[in-house]
Amino acid sequence: MTSRIFLDSNRDSAGDFIGECTVIQLCEPCMKTNLSNNASVFCKDCDEYLCDACKNSHTVHKTGQHEIFKFQDKKSALVMIDMKGMDKCHEHGRDIEFFCQEHAKLCCSSCVLVHRRCDQVEEITKVSRQTRPELQALKQSLIKLQSEADDIIADCKQSETVLNESTEKMSSEVDGMRDRIIQLFEDAKQKCITEATEFKTAESKRIGNRRDTSSKVKNEISNDLSMCGILLEHGTPSQQYIYSELMKEKRKTIESIMHDQRQIKVAPTVTVSFSKELTSFLEVGSNIIKLNYDGNKTVETSRSSLPSQPRQFTMELLLSVDLSKTGVYQVKPFLRGLNFLPDGRLVAIDNNNHQCIILNDRLQRLGAPYKFKIRPLGVVCVSHDVLCVTFGSSKVVCLLSVSTTNVIKLTREIKISSKVDSICCMSPNNMVVSTLYDPCHARMLSVDGVESNFDNLIFPNKTYTAHESVCTYVQSKNTLVLTDKLAHTVYMYDTVKGTSRAVTNENIRIPSGACVAPGDTVLVCSTYKNSIVHLSVNGEIIGTYPVDMRYPDSICVSKDGTKMAVSNCVEGIGKLQLYKLSPATS
Incomplete structure (x- = not known):
């Protein structure tokens, strides 16, 4: 495992960024010689963690005042954090130890050879103590972005719910309109049937009256023809004359009745016609239903049905x-x-x-x-x-x-x-x-x-x-x-x-x-x-x-x-x- 040293006060930031980490208290001088001894004291002036063995040589060989004290606060301890390979140079696979300010690039010992002519190549250990405020700001910005991501996820969930509900509602609305149209047809059908029945009753009555009147006239004519035949064969001239004169008036009456009956027009056939609106409705076909959604308010299946604004x-x-x-x-x-x-x-x-x-x-x-x-x-x-x-x-x-x-x-x-x-x-x-x-x-x-x-x-x-x-x-x-x-x-x-x-x-x-x-x-x-x-x-x-x-x-x-x-x-x-x-x- 490759490790990287951070102050534990930065542990929350690191944890948010790279996941879980293992915390131990180590002596910094020992780590430089690849030893892993637990630290027992802290030099406040040098900002360095020390074990008991390194404490004496630290105060002897380093100049200046050294305020040494034992630490109990775990939050001030040195930590070992697994950087998941982030502290390695992707090009050479070595530890990152330098930073080129001119190219804003993290460098390993091999990269430094390429940047040897750059004026501002600094060791990470020297400049790292100045990055805490930047890391805190980065943490806050990441927290804000995380909150925005949570909002977007919640909005997506809500949108998905609304989309599902609106799709189901659309289907029910179409079904409702279909039922209304069917009911409209049923009502129109019943109205036509009622009107046809009433018309049939009236026409049947007229036809019956015409038939009855004509049958009655026919019977009378049959009787008159019988009498006329008998008189022609056996009647006296006086009888024939009297009957002829009487029949002249009766014939006029019969002719008048027959004329009236011929003028009566009956309608034996009943047909149905459909309104222009209905035939136009059928010609539209599946375009009678249009899908609306935000961003493209009306979706049409043919350009000919696109709504147009009133024009001068x-x-x-x-x-x-x-x-x-x-x-x-x-x-x-x-x-x-x-x-x-x-x-x-x-x-x-x-x-x-x-x-x-x-x-x-x-x-x-x-x-x-x-x-x-x-x-x-x-x-x-x-x-x-x-x-x-x-x-x-x-x-x-x-x-x-x-x-x-x-x-x-x-x-x-x-x-x-x-x-x-x-x-x-x-x-x-x-x-x-x-x-x-x-x-x-x-x-x-x-x-x-x-x-x-x-x-x-x-x-x-x-x-x-x-x-x-x-x-x-x-x-x-x-x-x-x-x-x-x-x-x-x-x-x-x-x-x-x-x-x-x-x-x-x-x-x-x-x-x-x-x-x-x-x-x-x-x-x-x-x-x-x-x-x-x-x-x-x-x-x-x-x-x-x-x-x-x-x-x-x-x-x-x-x-x-x-x-x-x-x-x-x-x-x-x-x-x-x-x-x-x-x-x-x-």
């Missing part, structure tokens, strides 16, 4: 037409409602002339307008050829069909519980209407006429008259948008969470018409600013775009997001303008 766009004026009283119009047109058909044709609702008009991409009228008895307000394209129109003065909405040859026909009238103003699409089978004189500011309305409320939304305690509030709905964000003209405010309602946000801004003055814009954003007419304000569903102002007209009032964007139509509400000559929308370059 540029507006290029394509066409502008003046709306004035002409031979076509009885009074100056006021286009209260605008909406695009999927094929790009523009639908305009003329409030002043009670008309629904179809326009081409040159803003020229196509076909004959459809004339209403009362003033229409809003319009929305429900499908590729179906429109729904609102009337503020009556609790009714009308469904119109539009042919490819621009023929407009009334399909059905739906009676509703309150008067409504604007209308927009929520889903392929559902719409949203803004109400008049009603504390519930918006309702859902199906194409079948079923009304329902947004039960988890709280609206301001007020009501609106005509033209004071309009609605639009951002389907992908589950966001209902309502404008409040007099309050200069745009309300954003999250219909799933039941939260709301009131958006006010110096650029929003008398907000009127609103519609969904590209990127699931919202465009609002700022009437008194003669501009269009671009908003995110979070209420952030994305941009403001001036328009070449006074008091813009109604607005819509084409299905492909490339065109925008705007009309105004102003005394004098009104305008209808068509703009091209393009993404702004970053």
Whole structure:
């Protein structure tokens, strides 16, 4: 075993650094001659441990005062520490005895030959007594590093626990969402079955009534045919004449009954259709679930599904037409409602002339307008050829069909519980209407006429008259948008969470018409600013775009997001303008 001499007061430091050590009390002069005699006294002036044999020669041969005393304190004893080879030169295998200050290198007797030209090569025994403060500082720094290592280990344990828990929680969250979707399908299935059963019962009753009526008529005709045959073969001319005259009236009655029965249309086939949202959901595939973790908040499996921030766009004026009283119009047109058909044709609702008009991409009228008895307000394209129109003065909405040859026909009238103003699409089978004189500011309305409320939304305690509030709905964000003209405010309602946000801004003055814009954003007419304000569903102002007209009032964007139509509400000559929308370059 190779050993190294240290003062025992350094024993704790050495133990922390190289492990356990064996402590003995040795005589220093004896160690220089490779003897291992226990020390019994200590020379305080020379800072040297001595055995009894070396004590006398020490005081005789060394100059100076020698304060010799026996030691009892074990902590002041000389120790032998196993340095685990650290006191050996790695190059030559000899004991380290020197230190080259110039090269900051520990040296053995062989290394000294290489460093003989260096100015500061000192013996370890001479400089070692000055290292105690440095070793103490090193000990403290090592203790601090050890504490930091303990903290990191504890943090790793905690992180591992959280990681395991979050992974298990993720699985349960996915299972929970799956169960909700399954339950949603079950509820939808039960609803369809209930509706199908009710429809089947009603249709079966109609079919039965039609069959019974036709069977009764058939039996009567059989009797009449029998009588007619007998009279033709055996009856007198007088009998034949009387019967013929009587049967003329009866035949008319039978023909009327048969005509009515032929007009009754039954639907023997029941089919089911799935919403666009569901088919889109299925097209997404496994990307419907996304993994989030710190440092890379959202992990996507395809770049096409990466979320994008709302972007501004540029507006290029394509066409502008003046709306004035002409031979076509009885009074100056006021286009209260605008909406695009999927094929790009523009639908305009003329409030002043009670008309629904179809326009081409040159803003020229196509076909004959459809004339209403009362003033229409809003319009929305429900499908590729179906429109729904609102009337503020009556609790009714009308469904119109539009042919490819621009023929407009009334399909059905739906009676509703309150008067409504604007209308927009929520889903392929559902719409949203803004109400008049009603504390519930918006309702859902199906194409079948079923009304329902947004039960988890709280609206301001007020009501609106005509033209004071309009609605639009951002389907992908589950966001209902309502404008409040007099309050200069745009309300954003999250219909799933039941939260709301009131958006006010110096650029929003008398907000009127609103519609969904590209990127699931919202465009609002700022009437008194003669501009269009671009908003995110979070209420952030994305941009403001001036328009070449006074008091813009109604607005819509084409299905492909490339065109925008705007009309105004102003005394004098009104305008209808068509703009091209393009993404702004970053």
